[in-house]
Amino acid sequence: MGSLTVNKQKLKRFTIATKPVMEEYLAKMDVDLSDYTFAANFIWLANSSGFYAVINKCFCLFVMTGGELTMLLPPIGKKKHITDAIISCFKVMNTNNSSPYYSRIDYVQSSMLEEFVQNTDEAQSMFEMLESYLVEKKLVDYVYEAAALIELRGNSYHTKRTEINKFMKSYPDYVIEQLDSVKHKDEIMHLFNKWVSDRVKYMPKEEAEHFLEGIHQERHAVKQMLKYYEELSLIGLVIYINGELKGFTVGERINKDTATVIIEKTDFEILGCAQFIFREFSKMLKEHYEIVYINVGDDMGFENLRKVKMSYRPFKLVPKYTIYQK
Structure with missing residues (x-):
């Protein structure tokens, strides 16, 4: 699918060439959510489903799913332009969609939400604005202090320290390397496929079908991620055990102080590998990139993932909201 025109508004395809455009607008914002980077959206979007437009001096990212348009992020730009851009974007979605029910804006950070509710037209009261839109709290991003993830001090991190110590004792010949998208490509895909088959092996049948x-x-x-690794300025590590790649992790810088982990996979059969590579990645981010905080994204609503992320004692939880029209 090429570009899309909705109600005289042209939506361009979201491709690797969009990177400088989106990043120009992201630079105007102060945000530490994992969703607010070009790479995070580009990596996870299917090739034909992403579209964008500059509306009311804001970068607006849309996704087409089953013929219905939604927004993956709120309009990105200066605060004074966001409210009018949100209203315009809903008009675009409503014109395209089979029902206004499908129109929504995901991953809205709280500061933008406040701006949207408060910065309304004089003729339209806040009450009227809230009458027209429904705001729903969805997920939270888990943000940690890099130093805490490296030092793992105190009783709350006892289990993590034990797992890492057992790993180092069991696999003293491990080798850590910076990720090279050409050199490590085939081994990373092999590990990913093994990870999928191992996950399915231990799942109930109904859960496995949903997972697949x-x-x-x-x-x-x-x-x-592998194809555009260099262009996206990604940061990554791999770990080898007995000559085989058994784990990889990839992230990027969100802002001056904060980095995010985009994808991490380790071999289930190597106990402690996930905890060990996470600590090593945290070390690299802090020592080489002067990162203070590490955002590992949300838990996608999965209880087991929530437990794992909470077990690392987040420094803060950053809420994300979705805006619907009533």
């Missing part, structure tokens, strides 16, 4: 439905998108994301 979403795995196509994640496989695509890993391939996109």
Whole structure:
């Protein structure tokens, strides 16, 4: 699919060439959410589903799913332009969609939400604005202090320290390397496929079917990450054990102080590998990139993932909202 025109508004394809355009607008914002980077959206979007336009001096990112348009992020730009851009974007979505029910804006950070509610036209009261829109709290991003993830001090991190110590004792000949998208490509895909088969092996049948439905998108994301690794300025590590690649992790800088982990996979059979590579990645981010905080994204609503992320004792939880029209 090429560009799309909705109600005289041209929406261009969201491709790797969009990177400088989106980043020009992101630079105007102060945000530490994992969703607010070009790479995070480009990696996870299917090739034909992303579209963008500059509306009311804001960068607006849309996604087409089953013929219905939604927004992956709120309009990105200066605060004074965001409210009018949100209203215009809903008009675009409503014109395209089979029902206004499908129109929504995801991953809205709280500061933008406040701006949207408060910065209304004089003729339109806040009450009227809230009468027209429904705001729903969805997920939270888990943000940690890099130093805490490296030092793992105190009783709350006892289990993590134990797992890492057991790993180092069991696999003293491990080798850590910076990720090279050409050198490590085939081994990373091999590990990813093994990770999928291992996950399915221990799942109930009904849960496995649901899991496999979403795995196509994640496989695509890993391939996109490897294909455009250099262009996206990504940061990554791999770990070898007995000559075999057993784990990889990839992230990027969100802002001056904060980095995010985009994708991490380790071999289930190597106990402690996930904890060890996470600590090593945190070290690299702090020592080489002067990162203070590490955002590992949300838990996608999965209880087991929530437990894992909470077990690392987040420094803060950053809420994300979705805006619907009533």
